Amino acid sequence: MGQDGKCESIRQTQRSEKAEEIRRVCREVRKNVVAMIGAAGSGHPGGSLSCVEIVSTLYFGVMRVNPEDPNWPDRDRFILSKGHAAPTLYAVLAEKGFFPKELLPTLRKFGSPLQGHPDAKKTPGVEVSTGSLGQGLSMAVGMALAGKLDRRGYRVWALLGDGECQEGQVWEAAMAASHYKLDNLAAFIDFNGLQIDGRVEEIMNPSPLADKWRAFGWCVLEVDGHDVDALLEAASCASESRGAPTAIIAKTVKGKGVSFMEGQREWHGKAPTGEELSRALEEVGRA
Amino acid sequence: MKATREAYGETLVELGRERPEIVVLDADLSSSTMTSKFAKEFPERFFNFGIAEANMMGAAAGLARSGKVPFASTFAVFASGRAYDQVRQSIAYPGFNVKITASHGGLTVGPDGASHQALEDIALMRVIPGMTVIVPADAEETRQVVRWAAAHDGPVYIRLGRSPVPDVFPQGAPIQPGKASIVKDAKGRGFEAMGPAGTRDGLDADVAILANGIMVSKCLEAWEILAAEGITSVVVDVAFVKPLDEKTLLELADRCGAFVTAEEHSVIGGLGGAVTEFLSENRPCPVVRVGVRDKFGQSGTPEELLTEYGLTAEKVAQAARKALSLKRPDLRTRM
Numbered sequence: 183m184g185q186d187g188k189c190e191s192i193r194q195t196q197r198s199e200k201a202e203e204i205r206r207v208c209r210e211v212r213k214n215v216v217a218m219i220g221a222a223g224s225g226h227p228g229g230s231l232s233c234v235e236i237v238s239t240l241y242f243g244v245m246r247v248n249p250e251d252p253n254w255p256d257r258d259r260f261i262l263s264k265g266h267a268a269p270t271l272y273a274v275l276a277e278k279g280f281f282p283k284e285l286l287p288t289l290r291k292f293g294s295p296l297q298g299h300p301d302a303k304k305t306p307g308v309e310v311s312t313g314s315l316g317q318g319l320s321m322a323v324g325m326a327l328a329g330k331l332d333r334r335g336y337r338v339w340a341l342l343g344d345g346e347c348q349e350g351q352v353w354e355a356a357m358a359a360s361h362y363k364l365d366n367l368a369a370f371i372d373f374n375g376l377q378i379d380g381r382v383e384e385i386m387n388p389s390p391l392a393d394k395w396r397a398f399g400w401c402v403l404e405v406d407g408h409d410v411d412a413l414l415e416a417a418s419c420a421s422e423s424r425g426a427p428t429a430i431i432a433k434t435v436k437g438k439g440v441s442f443m444e445g446q447r448e449w450h451g452k453a454p455t456g457e458e459l460s461r462a463l464e465e466v467g468r469a
Numbered sequence: 470m471k472a473t474r475e476a477y478g479e480t481l482v483e484l485g486r487e488r489p490e491i492v493v494l495d496a497d498l499s500s501s502t503m504t505s506k507f508a509k510e511f512p513e514r515f516f517n518f519g520i521a522e523a524n525m526m527g528a529a530a531g532l533a534r535s536g537k538v539p540f541a542s543t544f545a546v547f548a549s550g551r552a553y554d555q556v557r558q559s560i561a562y563p564g565f566n567v568k569i570t571a572s573h574g575g576l577t578v579g580p581d582g583a584s585h586q587a588l589e590d591i592a593l594m595r596v597i598p599g600m601t602v603i604v605p606a607d608a609e610e611t612r613q614v615v616r617w618a619a620a621h622d623g624p625v626y627i628r629l630g631r632s633p634v635p636d637v638f639p640q641g642a643p644i645q646p647g648k649a650s651i652v653k654d655a656k657g658r659g660f661e662a663m664g665p666a667g668t669r670d671g672l673d674a675d676v677a678i679l680a681n682g683i684m685v686s687k688c689l690e691a692w693e694i695l696a697a698e699g700i701t702s703v704v705v706d707v708a709f710v711k712p713l714d715e716k717t718l719l720e721l722a723d724r725c726g727a728f729v730t731a732e733e734h735s736v737i738g739g740l741g742g743a744v745t746e747f748l749s750e751n752r753p754c755p756v757v758r759v760g761v762r763d764k765f766g767q768s769g770t771p772e773e774l775l776t777e778y779g780l781t782a783e784k785v786a787q788a789a790r791k792a793l794s795l796k797r798p799d800l801r802t803r804m
Contacts, residue, residue, distance in 0.1 A: 255536070302534075302563040310534060311563040314554055320524045321559055324531020324539075327516060331492070331537070351555070354524035362516070 200243050201410045207238045207277055208410070212439045212466040214273040214286050220459040222290035225298070226266040227462075228449040232374040232407070232434040233267050233341060237274045239413040240339050244421075249279040252306045258336050259309050259325050263318020264343035264372060265299040266451070271308070272296050280307035316349025318342065319369060323355050326367040326427075337421060340369040345377030347388040353398065359427040360399025368420040368428040369400075372407060374436035376447045395429035407432025439466045470636070473629040474572040476608035478503025480615040481540060485511045491619065494529050494541040496522045501631075502542040502572040522547045526555035526569070533565040538619060544578075545571035545628055549590035561597045561624050568618045569594075574604070574628040575733035576761070576778060577683060577771040586766035587628075592738025594626040595711045601625040602711040603646075604732070604740070606685035609638040610650075610708055617646035628682065630733075632771050635686045637706065649714040652685060653692050655701040669720075674701040676789045677721040677728050681708050681740055684731040684759070687775075690782035695789055702789060710740050713747055722752035727792040729757050731785050733775075736760035755795035757788040 211234050219225035237260070241247065245258035262271045269289060276283045281295070288294035295304040299313025310321045322340040329336050346352060359367055371391060379385050388394070392402045401423050405412040413432070420428035436450070437443025440462045443454075454462045484491050485507050492514045499505040499517060508515035518525035522543050529539040541548070548571035549556070560567045571590065578586045594602045601623065605611040611629065618625040637652055642660055644650055652660050654671025676695075680688040688704045695702050703725060707714065721728070728748070730741035741758030748756060761778050775781060 310530065311558065314558040317523075317527050317555060317559050320527020320555070321531035321534065323524070324528035324533075325535050326531075327528065328532050328535030328537050331513070332535075351521075351523045351527065354518075354521035355527065358518055358521070358524055358528065361519075 197411070197414060201414060204239050204242045204410045207242050207274070208234050209466070210277055211238055211270060211273040213463065214276070214283070215269045216440065216454070216459070216462045216466050218269045218273065218286050218289040219453045220455070220463070221287045222453060223455070224290060224453050225269055226451045227440070227443055227454065228376065228436040228446070229264060229343060229372065229374065230267045230270045231438045231440065231443065232436045233264070233372045234270055234438065235408045235410055235413060236341060236370050236372060236432055237270050239410055239417065241274050241278050243414050244417040245339065247278070247307070249307065252280060256334055256336055259322070259338045261309055261318045261322045261338065261340040262300055262312055263340050264315065264346055265312030265318070267341070268296070268298065268300050271300060272305070275305070275307040281305070315343070315346045316351040319352055319355035319359070322367055322369070323359050323362070323364065326359070326364040327362060329366050330364070336366070338367045340367070342369055342371050344371055344373045344375065344382050344388060344391070345385070347371065347391060348386045356395065356398040356400065363425050364427045365423045365425055368417070368430060371429060371431045372434050373431050374434045376436045376445070376450065378447070378450050380447055391431055399426060401426050401428040402431065403428065404431045404433070407434035408438060441465060470633040471608040472631060472633045473605055473608060473611040474501070474503045474631065476611040477570055477572070477615055477629055478506040480612045481507040482510055484616065484619050485514065488538065488619065490536060490538050492516065492532055492537045492539050494518060494525050494539055496520060496525045496543040496547065498543050501544070502570070504540070504542045522552040523555045526552040527559045529567045530559040530563070530565045533567045538566060538568070540568045540570050542570045542572065544585060545574035545587035545590045546585055549587060549593045549626070553593060556594070557597055561600050564599055564623060566622055566624070568625045568627065570615070570627045570629065572629040573631045575630060575682065576766050576774040576780070577630055577632045577733065579631070579771050579774065580768045582768040583765040588735045588761050588766060589738070590628060591710055591732070591734050591740070592742065595738065595743060599623060600711065601709070603708050604628045604681040604710060605708050606682060606706050607634050607637040609636065609640055609642055610644055610706070613644045614646050614708060630683055634683050637685050637689070647709050647712070647714065649679070649717040650706040651703060652706050653689055653704040655703055672703055672721065672724045674703045674725050675727065676700065676792050677703045677705060677725040678731065678785060678789060679705050679707045679728060679740065679744055680731040681706060681710065682733050684733055684780060687780065687782045688731055688785050691785035691789065694782060694786040700789060700793065707740060710743050713743055715747060718744065718747060719752055722748060722754050727755045727796045729759060729785060729788040729792050731759040731780070733780060734760050736762055755792045757792040757795070759785050759788050
């Protein structure tokens with residue numbers, strides 16, 4: 183018992199150190215996301231800021247990847263199905279060392295590898311090309327099937343938007359994932375409650391989301407999507423799932439970290455300019 | 470006589486034995502697309518996605534990204550239409566190595582009617598950057614292009630038919646996938662004589678008739694009709710609608726100076742579209758297109774439908790006469 187207790191406390195210490203490191207990454211990523219979108223003059227700050235903790239936690243606390251060898255066959259895979267959050271993915275990949283951070287300010291500019299939405303051909307570490315909502319989970323299903331077929335131990339992580347769950351293809355993929363018992367697959371739902379035209383529940387209510395995923399044969403976890411410890415715990419739980427994929431519904435705040443963007447739908451697809459940008463940078467820098 | 474989908478099913482099994490990375494996907498039509506043969510022999514490498522074509526195409530993209538060579542099959546109308554956005558965004562944009570092999574293309578689906586008769590699929594697939602688009606004429610050509618596609622790195626769309634079609638190519642014919650095949654020259658010589666080492670003097674004719682799919686054998690009948698009238702023609706199988714064999718088209722433009730295209734597809738955007746686009750920019754000369762004239766299909770037997778929509782040997786011959794009449798002798802002599 184004594185020995186077990188010791189191991190447990192070491193694990194907890196390691197985990198809290200890991201969480202601290204991830205929170206540091208999140209601060210960097212948030213700053214970069216705001217700066218990139220500001221420099222680009224267009225983009226999607228709201229949904230990029232809502233998923234900073236999710237993506238950072240995966241890359242810095244969960245996934246095995248090798249920035250030196252982005253196509254390493256045994257790597258864990260991340261699919262950003264909500265492709266408009268590309269700035270967050272780019273900032274995390276740069277932080278992880280897939281490409282130099284100096285590229286970040288080229289976001290959305292002519293000739294840049296950092297396209298408005300992820301382009302697997304142009305950016306190291308980007309697995310697939312996304313941007314047309316609803317398609318990422320299907321590709322994740324294909325990757326998870328290949329992993330099973332090849333008996334490789336990698337895991338596939340997808341990130342979907344809550345509004346994105348209005349797309350029918352998401353549910354086709356959900357059905358297939360449980361049909362093929364893809365326990366090497368997990369999907370985060372960035373539940374920030376807003377989409378371009380308004381509140382998700384007013385535009386086309388996807389709730390009750392947890393019940394829907396459960397009904398499609400998935401294990402379901404619900405977490406605070408900005409709580410790194412909770413996200414680590416959820417990912418670890420998903421990794422232990424046997425016989426079924428896991429959906430992690432992460433409650434988030436759209437525009438998280440910039441007071442005047444938080445919970446405001448007009449910041450879905452608008453870049454901050456001038457005074458707004460300075461304020462936003464100041465707020466995320468202070469955090 | 471054999472349906473191209475039959476040849477596809479058999480070739481997939483051979484490929485499955487040779488290459489472990491080949492996987493096959495279907496959307497509840499495996500007994501029609503003939504992927505069921507592969508499913509029977511390699512159940513662990515066959516994935517049925519049910520009636521969910523969009524998800525099937527996305528999963529094919531994911532499998533390709535993981536090093537597999539997926540063949541994804543359903544009816545042409547669903548592969549190209551229902552799942553268009555998935556083919557464009559998930560497969561073609563990142564350039565993933567997915568082979569979309571679509572059966573039941575065109576009118577010869579028959580009694581199922583317009584909802585199941587793809588007459589726009591070639592146009593839809595051809596416009597996607599990087600997509601190779603192939604319409605084989607018979608069982609032998611199907612075997613060869615399916616093998617070619619499995620070896621080629623990049624997205625491919627292969628269109629197959631439901632009904633048995635006459636053999637155009639002898640078994641083991643030295644088809645060069647990607648190159649147009651002269652199936653009958655002006656002197657009446659068949660493919661063997663015109664193979665890679667064959668002579669080219671039979672290409673001097675009044676008109677070149679370009680066709681793919683089921684229309685190749687119809688055009689061979691048209692050759693006879695025209696010959697009886699003293700009109701010489703060359704029948705060319707252009708299975709690769711994209712990329713086009715531009716070299717052969719230029720040679721035929723110089724030697725014949727007039728074209729007919731024939732396909733079981735809309736005259737808009739398919740083989741006729743591709744050929745006219747290329748020739749008008751490079752060697753303008755008359756091209757008369759045989760195909761469905763901007764209409765939906767309907768129920769009927771394949772032969773009834775082909776007659777109704779003008780996909781017959783007589784209509785090809787008529788088109789050839791028109792092409793000849795459009796040829797301007799004053800320009801021809803100066804070339």
